Amino acid sequence: MNQNPPQADGPSERDIQRDLRELELVDRIMGLEAENARLAALFIKPTGPRFGYHRMLDDVWSSRTWRAGRVVLAPVRAARAIGKKLSGNP
Amino acid sequence: MSPTAEPASRPVLTIVAAAGRRRSRALANSLAKVDPALYELVEVAGDTVEDIPSTVGARARGEFVCFMCSSDTLRRDALELLRDGLANSDIDVFYSDEFVDGQVLHKPDFSPERLRTQFYWGHFVGYRATFLETIGGLNDEFAGARAYELALRASRAARAVAHVPSALVAAGPDGAGDAPDAARRALEEHLAATGGGVVRTASTATSDTRRAVVGEPLVSIVIPTRGDSAVIHGTKRCLVVEAVRSVMELSTYTNLQIVVVADDVTPPEVLDQLREIAGSRLRLVGWSAAFSFSGKMNLGVVHAAGEYVLFLNDDVEVITPDWIEALLALAQRPDCGIVGALLYFEDGTIQHAGHAYYGFGVTHIGINSPASAAGPGDAFLVEREVDGVTAACAMTRRSYFFEVGGFSTLLPGNFNDVDLCMKLAVKGYNSYLTPHAKLYHFESKSRDPQVGESEIERAWGRWEPRLIASRFWPEEPGVIYPAGSELSRRSG
Numbered sequence: 336m337n338q339n340p341p342q343a344d345g346p347s348e349r350d351i352q353r354d355l356r357e358l359e360l361v362d363r364i365m366g367l368e369a370e371n372a373r374l375a376a377l378f379i380k381p382t383g384p385r386f387g388y389h390r391m392l393d394d395v396w397s398s399r400t401w402r403a404g405r406v407v408l409a410p411v412r413a414a415r416a417i418g419k420k421l422s423g424n425p
Numbered sequence: 426m427s428p429t430a431e432p433a434s435r436p437v438l439t440i441v442a443a444a445g446r447r448r449s450r451a452l453a454n455s456l457a458k459v460d461p462a463l464y465e466l467v468e469v470a471g472d473t474v475e476d477i478p479s480t481v482g483a484r485a486r487g488e489f490v491c492f493m494c495s496s497d498t499l500r501r502d503a504l505e506l507l508r509d510g511l512a513n514s515d516i517d518v519f520y521s522d523e524f525v526d527g528q529v530l531h532k533p534d535f536s537p538e539r540l541r542t543q544f545y546w547g548h549f550v551g552y553r554a555t556f557l558e559t560i561g562g563l564n565d566e567f568a569g570a571r572a573y574e575l576a577l578r579a580s581r582a583a584r585a586v587a588h589v590p591s592a593l594v595a596a597g598p599d600g601a602g603d604a605p606d607a608a609r610r611a612l613e614e615h616l617a618a619t620g621g622g623v624v625r626t627a628s629t630a631t632s633d634t635r636r637a638v639v640g641e642p643l644v645s646i647v648i649p650t651r652g653d654s655a656v657i658h659g660t661k662r663c664l665v666v667e668a669v670r671s672v673m674e675l676s677t678y679t680n681l682q683i684v685v686v687a688d689d690v691t692p693p694e695v696l697d698q699l700r701e702i703a704g705s706r707l708r709l710v711g712w713s714a715a716f717s718f719s720g721k722m723n724l725g726v727v728h729a730a731g732e733y734v735l736f737l738n739d740d741v742e743v744i745t746p747d748w749i750e751a752l753l754a755l756a757q758r759p760d761c762g763i764v765g766a767l768l769y770f771e772d773g774t775i776q777h778a779g780h781a782y783y784g785f786g787v788t789h790i791g792i793n794s795p796a797s798a799a800g801p802g803d804a805f806l807v808e809r810e811v812d813g814v815t816a817a818c819a820m821t822r823r824s825y826f827f828e829v830g831g832f833s834t835l836l837p838g839n840f841n842d843v844d845l846c847m848k849l850a851v852k853g854y855n856s857y858l859t860p861h862a863k864l865y866h867f868e869s870k871s872r873d874p875q876v877g878e879s880e881i882e883r884a885w886g887r888w889e890p891r892l893i894a895s896r897f898w899p900e901e902p903g904v905i906y907p908a909g910s911e912l913s914r915r916s917g
Contacts (some may be wrong), residue, residue, distance in 0.1 A: 345708060354727040354799050354827075365848050369887035376890050383536030 436465045436552060439487030442495045443471040449496035451597055456499060464505040468495065474572050475602030476659075479563040479687060481660035481710055482554070489519070489551040491535045492563070492572065496597025497548055503593035507551070509614070510589065517556040518547035518576075519582035522542035524595035530802065531899035535586040537808040538755070538857060541622075542616055543631045544573045545802060549594040551581060559867075567611050569604020573629045574611035583616055590899060603629045620758060631803050633650060635861065636754035644749060644820070645682040645731030646672060649712075650739040652691030655743075657867055662865070665739035666698045672737075673702055678749035686710045686725040696763040719832035719841045722816070726826055734759075734826060739818040740867040748862035752820040755808065755857045762854025763821045763846055765814025766862035767805070769796060776866045778804075779811035779858040780843065787843055789815070789904035799910040806910075808859045810897045813846030817866050825854060833883075839876045847888045 342379070442452050456466060465486050467715070469477055472493045482490045489511065502520075508629065511519065522531050532545055539545055560575075560582050567574040582587060608754050609627035612634055616622035623635040650665040657667075660743050669683055683703045689711060699707055710728050726734050732754055735749070744753070748766060755764040756811075768777040776796065778791035791800055799806050818833070819842070829848035832841040885892065 347731075351727050355723060358723050358727075358827065359834060361828070362833045362835070363850075365830055365851065366833065366835070366883075366887050369847070369851065373887070373890050390890040405571070406466070 426749040433630070434462065435509065436464050436487040437489065437504050439465040439467060439482075439485035439490045439492055439554070440499075441467045441477055441485070441490065442483050442493045442887055443469055443474055443477050445494045446498060446599065447598070447784045449494075449597060449844055451498045452493060452495045453707050454498075455501070456881070457510055458498075458501060459504055463508060468787060473602055475569055478500045479565050479571070482552075482557050482562045484725060485557075486553050488554060488902060490554050490557055491549060491551040492757040493548065493594075494597050494621060498594075498597065499549075499593040500591075500593050502913065506591065506593070510587070514587075515584040516587045518550065518579050518586060519589055520784040521589035521593040522591055523547050524551055524592050529592045531590070532588060532802075533810065533897040533899060534588045535580075536897060537580050537619075538809040539601075540577065540580055541612060541619070541632075542634050542809070543803070546575060546576055548596040550576060552914055566815060567604075567607045569602040570607035570611050570629045571602070573608060574614075578616040581615070599898055605629075608632065622754075624763055631806060633753070635808075637755055638651065638750050639753045641680045642733055642753070642757075643676065643680050644733045645684050645726075645729030645823070646687065646735045646737050647684045647722055647725035647792065648737045648739050649686045649718060649725065650691060650695075651688045653739075654696040655740070655867065663670045663695055663698070666695060666702065667743050668737065668739050669699055670702050671741075671743040673706075675743045675746050676749055677746045678753070680707055681749070682708060682729065682731055684708045684729050686712050686721040686728075688716075689713045696842075704892055715837075717834060717837035718816075719834045719837055722841075724812065724832070726823060726831060729823060732823060734821045734823050735818055736816045736818065738866065738868075740827040741768075741818060742865040742867075744863040744865060745861065746865065749820075751859045751861035755859055756820045756822065760853070760855050761857055762825055762844065762849030762852070763814055764833050764857040764859060765803045765811070766818040766861045767858070768815070768818060768866055771865060771867050774806070775816050776868055777817065778860070779809075779898065780813035780815065780846065781805045781895040782812045782843070782854075783898065783899070783902050784892075785892045786902065787840065789891070790898055792903070795908040797802040797908040798906040803856050803910055805860055805906075808857060808861070810856045812895050812897055813843055813850075813854050813856045814858055815869070816842035818862070821849070824853075827847065828852060835883050836880050837877075839880045844884055845886065847891060849903060850891075875883040 453466065456464060467481060469481060471477055474494060476494050482612065518531065522529055528819050529575050532547065560578055563571045563575055605627050608629045609624050612624045612627055612632060616634060619638065622636040625635065648668065649667060652663065652665060654663045655660055664683065669765065685699055685707065685708050687709060696709060707868065708728055710724055712724065714720060722736060733753060737754065752764050765779060770776045773796045775791040775794045775796065777789045778800065781788045781790050791805060820833055829852055836844055
């Protein structure tokens with residue numbers, strides 16, 4: 336089948352651990368950026384013409400119920416996060 | 426004009442309308458109560474949009490120009506909505522949802538890959554007048570497919586194409602043209618200008634066009650397994666052995682590496698069978714930690730030598746021999762972050778035709794629909810943009826996988842594919858689904874699909890705003906679609 340079969344020898348253990356660490360690090364950074372963007376979206380009003388998906392997001396984010404819900408739930412979220420930290424759960 | 430004089434305001438829209446076979450007054454009547462300053466109506470002879478003279482758009486006074494039939498009906502507030510939405514924008518083209526046979530035909534946001542298989546923009550498409558002048562308007566060389574050809578040409582040059590997710594028009598009975606030869610030429614020209622591909626069948630409605638694989642890059646198929654067995658089609662089988670066997674025996678693409686990440690509990694005889702089936706293509710990687718789909722897949726990709734990696738569950742079976750070519754042809758597009766396949770349950774019903782992220786939830790499009798269902802607007806028949814795809818079968822560039830940090834190990838069992846697609850989207854890479862890669866997916870035969878609360882909090886904590894409304898699947902989630910083609914039923 337294959338004219339150019341894959342090499343039999345693979346990456347070294349050191350390379351493997353380095354690559355896995357890199358994946359984890361990039362994932363954590365992107366995850367934090369996403370969480371920041373989610374929070375920022377609550378308070379920053381977009382400008383310019385918007386249709387469709389973005390318009391619907393704007394409508395949701397700018398609604399009173401959405402903002403009120405986030406504010407009301409903020410202490411609960413914080414308490415849960417602190418509780419998890421104290422209990423050692425991820 | 427004096428220096429202080431106000432410039433004459435332009436109408437929002439010039440509507441160039443063909444009289445149609447019935448000489449209907451529907452369009453004119455629907456405009457009767459609309460502020461005349463908002464529009465210019467230019468009525469011309471001809472049965473369909475295809476009969477509108479190609480020069481007429483150049484004389485338009487409106488900021489935007491659209492080509493319609495006199496039997497179409499505009500919603501009364503359509504022009505006000507457009508005026509507000511288009512003001513001070515860089516939108517060069519817009520299209521809207523529409524009423525067809527009394528039902529709303531929802532459309533996806535701008536989907537260039539879908540457009541090269543289907544003229545899904547429909548009856549109400551507006552082009553900025555200055556933009557239309559720049560790209561040249563309707564082209565008589567494509568008689569019978571001029572509207573589609575113009576749309577394809579515009580999609581290549583527009584600064585922005587906007588989807589108005591509101592039914593602004595009710596389509597009348599005067600259809601568009603249907604000249605397959607002209608459509609084929611338009612599609613061939615479009616494919617050549619956008620990275621290449623082939624036209625298998627052509628129509629002004631739904632065509633079969635495919636991107637072409639460039640070169641023969643190594644594809645590493647990464648499969649996580651515990652070596653479990655299950656009864657499939659009435660026979661007990663080892664899932665991973667039969668999955669790899671179907672890949673090796675059926676696939677027409679041959680430059681493959683099979684990376685199996687096997688738990689320590691995997692029976693040795695299973696590993697022996699894999700060595701026998703895959704030979705030198707096989708790389709076995711051990712996994713001794715607790716269950717983590719994400720961790721296993723990341724480890725597999727780290728071991729993979731291919732420029733492209735194909736994630737594959739061990740409970741699958743290949744149906745279409747050219748499935749890898751279908752995935753690879755799209756994965757090779759620079760903007761493609763990930764591409765998924767059409768998956769079927771053991772009983773032949775659809776398991777996955779893409780992900781839709783909608784109403785804060787995640788849904789498999791088409792789930793439980795019969796295999797022959799074409800879906801709304803024949804969506805299941807065409808390659809198209811999707812919100813995301815399942816990692817049960819999906820291909821990406823290995824470099825893109827590293828660029829976004831792979832599967833998140835914070836999501837060991839669930840939503841890791843959603844998270845991966847979201848991270849790729851953040852980086853500007855799109856998700857696609859091709860119905861030309863078909864596999865069985867004997868889902869949940871290989872693991873307990875329990876969802877952890879922490880996974881929900883993590884995934885929604887990152888992506889909640891992007892789970893509100895689907896950009897590419899504006900349908901109710903969980904709908905079971907009937908067998909056959911919706912478009913054929915309409916036209917028939």
